[in-house]
Amino acid sequence: MRDKEKASRSDARSGEAHNASVDLIAVVVAVPNQGPSVLTVGQGSTLPSGPFELGHRSLQSGLRAWVEHQTGQQLGYIEQLYTFADSDRAGADSDRAGERHRQRVISISYLALTRAEHAADEARRAWRRWYDYFPWEDHRSGIPPIISEVLRPRLLAWADNAGLDPLKRERRRRAAFAFGLDGRDWNEELVLQRYELLYEAALIEEAMRGSEATASPPISGTAMTADHRRILATGVARLRSKIKYRPVVFELMPPVFTLLQLQRTVEALSGRLVHKPNFRRLIEQQDLVEETGETTADTVGRPAKLFRFRHAVLDERAVAGTKLPLSRT
Amino acid sequence: MRDKEKASRSDARSGEAHNASVDLIAVVVAVPNQGPSVLTVGQGSTLPSGPFELGHRSLQSGLRAWVEHQTGQQLGYIEQLYTFADSDRAGADSDRAGERHRQRVISISYLALTRAEHAADEARRAWRRWYDYFPWEDHRSGIPPIISEVLRPRLLAWADNAGLDPLKRERRRRAAFAFGLDGRDWNEELVLQRYELLYEAALIEEAMRGSEATASPPISGTAMTADHRRILATGVARLRSKIKYRPVVFELMPPVFTLLQLQRTVEALSGRLVHKPNFRRLIEQQDLVEETGETTADTVGRPAKLFRFRHAVLDERAVAGTKLPLSRT
DNA sequence: TCAAAAGTGTTATCCTTACACCCATGT
C-alpha cells in the first residue's frame, strides 16, 4: 500500500536527499509562588529539547525522555503546539563536503503542564518567570509602563518608517490592534502576534542576530536561544486560550486548593485580574470542583474551604461550546 | 549558538542515527453541490501527500507544491493539523540488515479550504464526499440509521466482550458519550473520538489490516489508504470546531452568495441543521457580511439578497471569546 | 478594633432559543 503510493508519485522526485533531523522541544509550564514559569536548561534561557531517536516509542515519549534527562522533571499533561522547519539554518554553518547531504531541521514543539517541584539538580535547570521574557504581557497591575513608555512610541516610529502611506496605516493598525492602543481593548490571547510584531519592528534582540548593524540596540524582555522565545509565546498563547474552554488549570494546581489560589493561578496565566465573586460562581456552577471538608490554616483572614478538582467532569461533559443556532428537529 | 546547544546534550546521544523522512499530507476541503468533500488522488481513497524536500522553501510551500502537482488544485487557506510519527511502520517489513539505517516517517498534516473547481485532470483526482467515509456523522436528516442499527449494538457487544466489569462500564460510557446514546446529546465535534472508538472496537476496515483473522468483517464507511481516514477525521473535527469561532466558512463560499447558501454550507460541515431566522441574525449582527445590492434569479421562491464577506472584520476584531469574569480595574 | 480574606444576594443587561407570522415570486 505504502509502496504503491510512493511509486505513484516518484515521478515528481527531484532527486535531492530529503531527510531531516527531527527535534523535540518543550514548553514546560508551572505556576509556583513567584508566578507563571517555564522550565529552562543551561545558563542561557533555553528550552529543553533533543532529537527524536529510534529508541523513542513515540514523539511524546521522546519528549518526556529528553525533558526528564535534561531537567529531572517528570511530565504529566502534554499537547502538541506546532511543527516548523528551521528555514535559514539549513547547513548554513558547517556544510560538509557535498551539498546533497545538507540537512533540514524539523522542530516539533509541545506544551506541558506540571506542578513545580524542587529538584536536586537546580544547577542544570531553572524555572524562569514568563514575564521576564514578555514584560508587556502582565496586566495584573494595570497596563505595564513599558507599553506606553517604550513600545508605543517605538512601534509608531517603526510605522512611520514605512515608505508608503497605506503601509504606514497598516502598521499602525496592527500595532494598535495587538497592543490595545488608542483605547482599544487588550486581548491577552494575542501573545504570538505581539511577539512577531516586535520582531518585525526589530525591537527585540532575536531580530538583530543575523546582522552586525546594531542600529537601535534597545531591547524588550530577556532573549532566548534561537527561536525559543517565539515557541514560548506560542505556548503562552495556547494556554491563555485553552483555560477558557477546557479545565486545564487544574494540571497546574496542587491536589487540594482554595478558590482564591485557583483564581490567582488563572490571573497569573491570563495576565489579568478577574472578578472574585463571579469567578467563584463560575467555577462552582460548572461543578468543576468539590469541597474536601477541610479548611486552610492560613496566616491571615478567614479560613477558606479547600477544594479538589472533580475528575469526573472530564467524562461527563465534552465542554465544547456551541455557537450555532441549532434547530431542535 | 546551535552548536553549543548540541554539545551540551551530546552526552545523551544513543549513537543511533536519528534521521527521518518527512511527509506532508493534505486534507483539502470544498463544499460543492453534492456536499462537503475532500480532495483525493489515485483510484483508492488517498489524500494528496509527498515528501518535504530541500527545494521547498517552507513546509507550507512544499505542501502547496505537492497538492498542485498531484491534483492541479491551488490552495488558499491552510492551517497545520497535527504531526505524528508512523509508529508501527518503522522498518517493520524490511527490518534487520543494518538496524542503524532504519528510518522513521514523520507526517505533518494540514487542513486546506478551497472552492471546488473543475479541473481538466479528473482522472488523477476526485472530490469525495466526507460522509461516504463517516456515514454516522451526517445528522442533517436526523440520527442516521447506521447508528442505532449497526454501531450501537456492535459497540455494546464490544463493551460486553471486555473481561472485567469496570472495563465494560468504561467502554459503554465512552460509546454512549461519543455517539450520543441513551438520550445523551450528539456532539458533532467528536469526530476523531468516534473514529478512534470504532477503530478500537475493530468496526472499520483499517483496524483489521495487520491481522489475517477477519473475525467479524463488516465495516462502516469507505476505507482509506494507511491512516488517511484518521487524518481526515482530525481535519473534519478541526473544521467543525473552528467555524464556530472564526469566520473560515467564507473560504469555502463563492465571492457572492445568499444567506441560505451560507447556511447550507455550515449545515453540511457541521452535519446538523440550524435555525434559519436565528442564523441570519447571528451572521448579520456580527457584521460578517454586507449586501451587494443584487438579488438572485433563483428558479423558485422569492429572490434572495446577495451578500459578500466583509474581509475587514479580520482586521477589526480578534473574534476571540472571553470566558473569564474579568474585573474592570 | 481593624485588616484581610471568605463568601452571599441581587439586579441590569445581553445573548440565545424558540415560536409565530408576513413577504415575494413562479407554477
Place this chain on the structure above:
DNA sequence: ACATGGGTGTAAGGATAACACTTTTGA
C-alpha cells in the same frame, strides 16, 4: 391558490457583569 424560500417581530430563559453587603479569622 399554493408551494417555496426570504425575511421580521418578539418574548422567555439563561448566562454574565456589576454592585453592595455580611462573615470569620488573626494581629
